[in-house]
Amino acid sequence: EAQVTQNPRYLITVTGKKLTVTCSQNMNHEYMSWYRQDPGLGLRQIYYSMNVEVTDKGDVPEGYKVSRKEKRNFPLILESPSPNQTSLYFCASSFPPESPLHFGNGTRLTVT
């Protein structure tokens, strides 16, 4: 089954404790991206990757890192999480970029 898998689904952490949200797709898509969803603000792009070792900033990259060492995986790293990063996060993939995005199930992150 074609899918994008994110883990974990729910995460509660404390300020400053490094965390990683994993994202994996099995569709051999070159394009992957991360979004955060906040009430009234819609979906905002954090980072995207056009291919292995090619990443670029979206609209709200501050406080986040990503890596793309393999085509299937695109982890989101928060080196020092802060409460304003409490949000619902979605990973997505597609090919080419201007085609329907396949979203993961989302990760609800709470930073206290």
Added chain:
Amino acid sequence: GENVEQHPSTLSVQEGDSAVIKCTYSDSASNYFPWYKQELGKRPQLIIDIRSNVGEKKDQRIAVTLNKTAKHFSLHITETQPEDSAVYFCAASPLYGSSNTGKLIFGQGTTLQVKP
């Protein structure tokens, strides 16, 4: 920077009526305009998309229109049903040169409620 404005933020209609959601974008280089539907507690899913070389596209009860001159595009849902109740997001993707950049700018979302 690039921006997509979406209106209204909430929309309530009676079953069977039509619903229209409008979006305007700032980057004239945008060439791909998808619409996503997100049901409560679920992931967004594409319902229709349009590219800049087309002015209108229809898929059963759903249609999207694009006015490149005015930089706005709209989603039209006819004969609404209770299962159309969801949050709808528009988005725009800019093109630079001959390639899409990978950037995708979403609108703020519209919560559609269809009353039976």
